[in-house]
Amino acid sequence: MTEPILSVRDLVVKFSLRGQILTAIRGASLDLYPAETVAIVGESGSGKSVFTKTWLGMLDANGWVDSGSILLEGKDLARYRTEREWLTIRGKKIAMVFQDPMTALNPLRTVGMQIQEVLELHHGMRGEEAKARTIEILGEVGIDMPEARYDQYPHEFSGGMRQRVVIAIAVACNPKILICDEPTTALDVTIQAQILELIRSLQKKLGVTLVYITHDLGVVANVADRVAVMYAGEIIEYGTVEEIFYDPRHPYTWALLSSLPQLGVKGQPLYSIAGTPPNLFTEINGDAFAPRNPKALKIDYVKRPPFFQVSPAHSAKTWLLDPRAPKVEPPETIKALQAKYEGYAQ
């Protein structure tokens, strides 16, 4: 296998809130390989946004990387402290597309200037050259009549078009890694489909590594090569998209997939996860999902499970995969997925 371009190891991120310490990321590790698309799935508060923000030094002022390493081209980003250091990474190496395109753009400046600014700052382009390249980029992200659009302001764009502009800004200086944080959550399904199509085609064209953060498993199925599932500040399972969707192993992944209305049977109750995610202000012992897992083992409450390997690409943090564990059957919906996959294989 090729070398990873980004390698995050045992990352711990803490925040100080009203005199209390919140552990948002509790030892997460992830490798990114060139030109792949990795989806990070999780509920709000699972830490998926915070996790990726640490790669850009974009944590809020009350948060810090407590331990762990983030290796990019031989440098450990976890040690970066100053803005000057981060400016060598942000935009140039790693760029980010945010959820809400209205707040990501400056309402007082034309769309053209906002893209051109990136080219001027990072590539030292000037004047006509920068303008020509900007118009070219606008065309590349699927905006009609880019010359006319260049001089318009964000409010003259629809939600989907604004998101295309945000994507244009992000790819303007050819980053190695592009992080998309819920880029289509605020959009309608028909527009969402177009933006997903754009992101996929840009990814193919530019060969960029894409990290896609979302809670929508349908979108994950669309974009991802690999999937990492986050819960309560850790990655609890990762694998190829097919391994996660057709052969998940962690009880949380089971629960997440089972609770999808698409997989439910009409007229019958939908599988639902009892309770709420754990409080990250307190220390969590054992498996964080155990209190919500009706089939939790005794050890789940005592000792945190390590990763167990299922296949070369697929691992899950659950004691169920320990050879000594009793055999626990996945829910019916998951068995149906496994059966469906066997159907595809034939």
Add this chain to the structure above:
Amino acid sequence: MTNTEREVIIELKNLTVEFKGKGRKPFKAVDDVSFRIYKGETFGLVGETGSGKTTIGRAIVRINPLAGGEILFKGRRISGVIPKELDREVTRKIQMIFQDPMASLNERAKVDYIVSEGLYNIGGFKDEQDRVAKVSRALLEVGLLPEFASRFPHEFSGGQRQRIGIARALIMEPEFIVCDEPISSLDVSIRAQVLNLMSDLQKTKGLTYLFISHDLSVVRFIADRVGVIYKGKLVELAETEELFEHPYHPYTRALLSAIPIPDPRLEKKKKVLVYDPSCHDYSQDKPRWVEITPGHFVLANEAEIRQYQAMAG
């Protein structure tokens, strides 16, 4: 049971709602929409942002006044000026659950007051003891503890707050509830809990829901019939599975093709259709609301009707 035998609880007749801008001509948010909702069913209303789906819901609970048409509740007109008695009955029998439980609860009031506010308005209780009993029962029905009545909304999670929103509607003993994107702002793992709660309440209390949503997968799961709305016009209406299996209107087909499927093999090779409103030639041949197969209605002109009938076989 055929539709003619079923009891109609809500009927919209040529409903039109306009918003007036400054000096400009009024914007038609809802344009000549007619449909019926039968007792005990869940009627799903889908469409994109700005299509007018929420405005229809708000018109039924009489927040938005009508510019034309009328709304009937059990055969009696409830839009416009109505007798005080009927007004009181409708206030009680038609309730609404809002989208964002973070914004729809009064932050400065205790749950006790939030849940009983409707009762105060209509004098719906005998004495204090009766009111407290009603609040406790409503909280229990939505899976919360009666002790929670003395707390403030900020002490609750999103899922619990939405339960409070449901309790506030239930205490009025409604027959019909307008649910405006009730689970959109909730987390994946909490959505199923709230959906199941709504289904249980529907079964035990015989409620009728108007379920407004842009999330088509949820609508497919929960709704009995679905109406598709595009720019203020209803373009298609059918029983849920019929609509998802045999959509006729090009907008419906585009909308359905865009839903992400949580199955990588299917999702990665699916083809997304794009709706182009100019595909309709309505210059001569005007569209009308027609029934293509029993219970399946589409907005179409004569040429399109022939085409859809051929598709129906």
